[in-house]
Amino acid sequence: MKSKWLRIAHISMLVALTIFLCSCSKSTTESRIKLDVEENTSRIGLEGPLSPQADEVVFPSKSIYLVVPYAPGGGTDSIARAFARVAKKYLDYPIIIVNKVGEGGGRGMREGIFALNDGYTLTMVTSELNTLAVFDFIDFSYEDVDPLTLLNSEQGIVVVSKDSLVHTIDELIESARDSKKKYSIGSAGEGSVWHLAAKGIENSAQIQFDYKYYDGTSIALVDLLGGKTDIVIAGLSEVKAHIDAGEVKVLSVLSDSRLSEFPEVETFSEAGYDFSIGTWRGLGIPKHVDENIKGKLLDIAQKVSQDEEFIATLKVLNLNYDYKSKSEFETFIKADFNTLELLNQKLDAQR
Structure with a gap:
């Protein structure tokens, strides 16, 4: 009988020990999981919710x-x-x-x-x-x-058709004053920079222009070449080919100094008018x-x-x-x- 009770006591102790060890293991695992979660949460807080690779924008992905x-x-x-x-x-x-x-x-x-x-x-x-x-x-x-x-x-250039009777800005201004002729001037629309340039010349020289507005300087130049407008102000790039072809004449440049491409052409300032624009x-x-x-x-x-x-x-x-x-x-x-x-x-x- 005594031997029987000793065996029962031994088994009980083994069961209790197993339960204790399992409890310790669970506690350790939970603590480890908690630490891992806290560490990962801290890392996310420092680096942002997404890695740089995941957050990178694929651009462009079309035209x-x-x-x-x-x-x-x-x-x-x-x-x-x-x-x-x-x-x-x-x-x-x-x-x-x-x-x-x-x-x-x-x-x-x-x-x-x-x-x-x-x-x-x-x-x-x-x-x-x-x-x-x-x-x-x-x-x-x-x-x-x-x-x-x-x-x-680029600076503005004042050009006229090769068939124009004026050859310099002085001749244009003198003709406009003496004959009371109202020369037409084309620009890339009302309010464009070349429209403001024309207003500057008009005001400085005390003459008046008849304004014509286009959807681009290239279109205004078509009318200049066709004799439908008298003057166009444009950038060098827009008139250089026409100048080289002898289709237009340069009257003046609206810059503070002469252009290297046309060293013989005086500036509007040299003609006695304090005005330049580009x-x-x-x-x-x-x-x-x-x-x-x-x-x-x-x-x-x-x-x-x-x-x-x-x-x-x-x-x-x-x-x-x-x-x-x-x-x-x-x-x-x-x-x-x-x-x-x-x-x-x-x-x-x-x-």
Whole structure:
């Protein structure tokens, strides 16, 4: 009997010991799990809810549109097409040019600037972004666009048809004063930079023009060559081929110094008038584009705009290469707006 009770006691002790060990093991496992969860939670808090690889945006995953606010064939369109062609080196998808004409460039810039901010719409922003705002022809301004980079700038050139009876800016002004002739002058729309240039000449020389507005300087030049308008103000790139072909004559350049391409042609300032003006062109995107996507677009813009092929193409097209970084471009646009605003106020006061 005694032996029986000893066996029962021994078995009970074994059962109790097993239960104790299992309890300890469970407690240790739970503690270890708790520590692992706390460690992982802490790591997530430091690194963010997703790893950088998982959070990386795949962009672009389709074609990108580049809005050009003027007709094909002009300086702005030529720069856009050169940019799109060179961009093929750095993108798996093409940049598609979309020409949106009207309102002196206002329509195209409005549609591009206020497009869906998913990064798939770039816009060629030009000096008209400021001149149209100064004239109150548009309900937006440089503050509504996110600039990427400046690509080009050039001074204005005053040209007439080869058949014109005037050969210099002095002869034009004298003829307009003496004969009371109202010369017609074509520009890329009311409120365009060349419209403001014409107003500056008109006001400085105390003469009057008959204004004609087109959806691009290239179209205005067609009428100049056809004898339907007397004068056009344009950038060198837009008239160089016509000058070389002997189809138009250069009367003056609206810059502070003579152009190396036409060293014999005096500036408007040298003719005795304190006035100069030029145009510029760059790239912009809508506001509030995702920072990762904007960074990719900025990287592409910088690579293309500093690519030797792009620079060489602009030289062949007689387009003055003028690169400015994003921050420099932002400062440049604001300063240009302030200058044009003061100029327009001055012209208004002198009327």
